[in-house]
Every structure is written in C-alpha cells, then in structure tokens.
Amino acid sequence: MAALVVLLLAAASWAWAGISRRRALSDLALRDDLTGQPNRRAVTRYAMAQFAQAQKQGTPLTLALIDIDHFKRVNDLRGHAGGDAVLRALAAASQAVLRTEDMLGRWGGEEWLLVLPRLQVDELPAVFARLRKQFALTPAEGIEGPHGVSFSMGGAEVGRDTPTLDALIAVCDARLYRAKTGGRDRLCHGDGAADDSAPTAGTATVVTD
Template identity: 45%
Template structure:
C-alpha cells in the first residue's frame, strides 16, 4: 500500500508539473526572451494593480469621483492587456526595443499623473508609484531613454500639479504642490544618474565576462595542446581515442593507432643542441599536418614520439599517409638551421579491435614500433 500511494503521488506530481508547464507556455510562450519580456510586464502590472487599488480606496471613502475611477481602472487594465497582446503575439519583435519599455513607461507615468489629479486628499500616495515605474525602467532602458522619461515625468507632473493647485486648492495647496514637485524632480534626477551608473557597471561586468571567457578558452586550449609543436597533447589524444572507440562501438568506422618515433633524435640534440632539436620537432609537426589526411589526427605523445589516429577508409592501407610523410620529409631539410639533416622515423601500427581497451591498442602499436626499430629503423610495422 505505501508503494502504491507513493506511485500515485508521483503520478499526480508529474501531472501537475505538466499542467503547470502547459499553462505557462500558453500564457508566456516558449521563447525565453519573450517570456522574460512578459515577466517584466507582469512586474509592471503589479504597479498597475497597486494604483488601481488606491483609486478604488479613494472612491470608497468618497474623495474621488467613482465615474473617473472606473474610467481610470479601465484604462490601466486596457493598457496592461494591450501590451500583453502585442508581446504575446510577437508584434513587439518588429520594434528596435522588443521590450517596449519606453512606451510602457510613458503610458504608465501618464496614467499615474491622471490618478494623482483625481485622488484628492490621498494624492500623495501616487507620487511613489512614479519612482517605482522609473526603477523598473532603469533595467530595460538606456540611460538617455531614462533621462527623457524622467524629463517627461517631471514636466507632466509640473503641469498636473499646477492645474490641481489652481482648480482644487482645498486638496492641492500650492505650497504643498511646490514641495511635491521639488521632491518628484529630485527623485527623477537621482534615478537618471543611477541609470547611467548601472549601465556603466553592466558594461564593466560584460567586459570582464568576455575577458574571463577568453582566458578560460585559452587555458582549455593550453591544457589540450603541446606548447612546442601546437599539436594536441597526450591527454587530448587519449580523449580523442576514447571518443573514436565509443563511436566505433555505435557503428562508426574502425581506426588504426600509430606511434611514430623520430630516428636518432638524441644525436641531433647532442650534436646541434636542444634548440635545433626543438626546431626539428616543430618542422615534423608542421609537415605532418600538411601531408596527412584531414581525417587523420596527430598529437605529440612525449619527447620525440607522436601518436596518430587513422580512421580506416578503403581503398588503401593505413600506412599510405605515413609513407607519404616519410617521402616528403626525406626531400626537405629537417629545419632551416639544419639544411644537411633529414628527418627519418619509425612507425608502429595497431588496428583497434572491437571492445578492447584503448591502452591495449596503444600497447600493440608500441610493440610494432619496437619491431620497426629492431628491423633497422626508418620503416613501418603493422601488428
């Protein structure tokens, strides 16, 4: 019974989640940017609801005209509904600013100014809503747009306050309206300045994020590349080998593992110095990338050893590309500083077998390399 109850509860929970997801998709859509825009509209709707509640309260205590309150309520609701329809339908994406933050701000400030004019003794409560709308606007508008919206708000409120003081002096005393106007202007100025600082902070954070992403990418690249030759390092080649083994297990092509060792490389270091040896390694890596197929992958395995991953693509044997590399190296100097030296190498091949560990294939390739060296070097052996 407990197991059955748990299963039933799990099914109910899954059904609730699916129902909630479908409802959210129906109301907000599936596009993440559109959902974010609608979420911001929802926050603005909370401000709208607060102003509507204030209007209703003012009407209920007899300090506001019921008919005007009804008209204002309809306008507030119609405004929010109109923006929702435009955004939900996708029409907002035709504009430079899909959030429609500027028109939302202007309309909201206009309606709040109208609410200020009809709420009589409680009109002071609407002033804070002006600031709240601008705070929301700061996160969506550019600093210049915020300044323009603040100028519009201060100008509009100055006109409304002047009209109210002249037509309703009992509820809107001139001295009090001067104070309210000064307070509104100061708050709008502060919001305008904060908007600029917020934008600067966002720009710095974005710049730092880009720099960190670039540094992380560089670190990852360094972790996967051999510093001297620029080839994938041992760790990266092991990852590639494992990926190909997994791909082969799922029906992908078979591949060969080849280990190359430069012949008599110690003599080059002893005779010409380690700097010359480094230039030989770089020259070999460069020539290998030129001659080998684009599907072949080569990495530095360690010291003067290199590992190749060669996908099996008939016709032709796996050693053809390596032999082309051998011939091309025999025709060019080992490096600019060693015109008389030619790079020669031994190579050991092992065909990856179904299901075997990668280390086992590498071990067979290493044995083949040892056999090539034992047979006289400058040759390839396949096991």
C-alpha cells in the same frame, strides 16, 4: 539609465574576458608547448572518444605510434635546439598532409601518437609515405639544407575483440619496436616477421602480415 547601461556593458565585457581567458588556459593545457600539437592528455582523450565510437558503430579506426630515429644522435650533433627544430618540423609536416579529423599528438619525448578515424590499417602505408616525404622536405630551423632525419611507425586497427584503447596502443608499440629493430625508417603494421632489409635511397620499408 545611461550609467546603468554602461555598468551592464562593463560587467558583460569583464565576464566575456574571463571566459576567453579560461578558454585560452584550457587550450594551453591541451597543447604541447614546444610544437603546438596536442599533448598526451589531449590526444589520449581524442583516441578514447574515437575508440568508443569505432566499437559502437563498427567503423574503422587506426592508431600509430611514431618515433624519430636516432633522436639522441640528433641532439648530440645538433644540440637540443636542433632536436627541438626537428620535432617542430614533424609537427609542421603532419599539418600539411593529414586530414582534418586526424590527430597527431606528442606522446612523450620524440614519440608521437597518430589517431586516424575511419581509416583501415591497410591504408596506413599511404599515410606513412606522405608524412615521410613531407617531413624530409620540411626545413628544420637552424639546420642548413635537408635535416636528413627519419622516423619509424608501428600501427594497428581496432577490432571487435580489441578490449581497450591501451591494448590497441600496446600493439602499436610492439610493432614500432619491430620497425626500429628491423632497421628504422620503416612502417610495421602487421603480425609478420620483420623485414631486416635496409631501405634504398628515397624509399622506406613497409612490413605487413
């Protein structure tokens, strides 16, 4: 009987270890190796779930695409290790200022997708300001002093007439392009003409309708 109990315990331990390994591998498959943030697959899955819920329940949902400004220049001046450190700094900054239900996932390269459930697009400037400030204060490993890197953001809110998640992301992408071409270090979250004025020291430009 004692031998049977030991055998059963060993089998249970082996089974639990197998489950733990599979969970760990599943988690790794949804994480960006460099930053530890959700990868494109994970953030897309979350955005799709939130999009469906927002359309079904009529609750707000805002998405934003973020792109680090002049990232090629960062790599040229700091090396790829410096560029990687800047990416990790943005990930760390997001963890400090975003809500638990928000998700910032690495979309590709220096671009990120931010999913903001229950948040209206006119609240996005406050999110942009908090993240921008925290990013500027977050050290980048291997870079002495402030890293001096900024980012641009394009955001949009789901509407009842928004046909698909891809359509919403396309609006964000178009607005991100306007923010980049309008001078960078700014947010564009409306349909108005881009503001070409450069931000003053310590401030950023927000472009609305």
